[in-house]
Amino acid sequence: MGSPTAFKELTSLLVDLLRVRLASTEDDDWLDAHQIQPLPPTAIEDDSNVRLGLYLYDVSGQSGRSSDSPAIESGHKIRPPLALDAHYLLTAFPNANAENETTAIYDQHEVLGLAMQALYDNSIIEPEQTPNSLGEQQLTIAHEGQDSTDVLDVWNTFPDVPKQPCAGYRVGPVMIDSTQKTAFERVSDRDVRLESTEDDGPEDRFQP
Template sequence: MGAYTAVADASETLVELLRGQMRDLVVESDVALTSPGATGTDGTPRLTLFLYRTEVNPYLRNRDHAGTADSRPKPGSLALDLHYLLTAHPSDGGSDETARSLEQQRVLGRAVQVLADNSVVTGSNLRASLADDRELRVVFDSQSTNDAFEVWNTFTDVPFQPSVVCVVGPVFVESETAPEAQRVVSQQVDKHLLEGRDADE
């Protein structure tokens, strides 16, 4: 739990979840973890997931965990919220623009449905270092609508495509440094407790 790979493992969890439950509309390679503005020689994927912002969760900042195996206290982990832009892209083939747009919207709708149905990801669906975590929550963020436009404005000559923003977390990244426990150098005994014990004897 809390490895430095936690952010990447969260992204892989989402991508594999979408790939596994969208086979009726797209092939696995058409779901990609990449910028929606990226294009390659093989064409644009049908669905892209783009991590555009990472924030420290203010409510879980410096959360403390139990000590390590040798009883030394472990530093609090850093709790992160991951902001993703989920975008559907039109298919490359076909000349009917209406048909292509409708298919594009179906892909986005199906992706939203998958993530909504799995708003709490647990168990075997969690990848790698997240496997020991109890859950990963997926929330669609209507407050971040402007984020989508700001992200798209960074792309040159790339037309805007239907997109939604979702926030995923908490993702914990723990320090590998375990501080030495403070050595006991003094001991204080309550005088009244000693007097009470003597009286009982």
């Protein structure tokens, strides 16, 4: 089931996914593993070697989950797990080692495209591919079609940081179990029978 460490494990899972696709052991790989980090844009300096950042910037409740019924276990009613969506900002940063500014920008754009391709190709992650802390749910990675205002709202939370090419993603469901248990007793079954006599007509059985 879901654990309070679910967000930590989810971020690690996504970063590993990006590293496998963009920074394996091939000679023509675009990035080294250490250049893909779970960092916000504020943590990246101008001369930083980080090229791709994945930042958890928001969490929201997942729609359609509020009506889940409590589980019954050993005479206790267990509150349903909290079902959430994680919102990530995927950001590509300029190549500080590029020959010139134009090359750095082209490299930056290509890295973003490769990262988006990797997440698109792995948009469904089956439970057997995830840590136990994420529960037994199938994970979905979805690109959020944010308009320019939404993206700017996120970037406006980063003071004095120039906006970089980025994309928003929603990942879920992230399940966090409740520790709340309530003891209860089951209601006993009762045999209730209704009888009527042959003399009773409809007017005798129902009140006007």
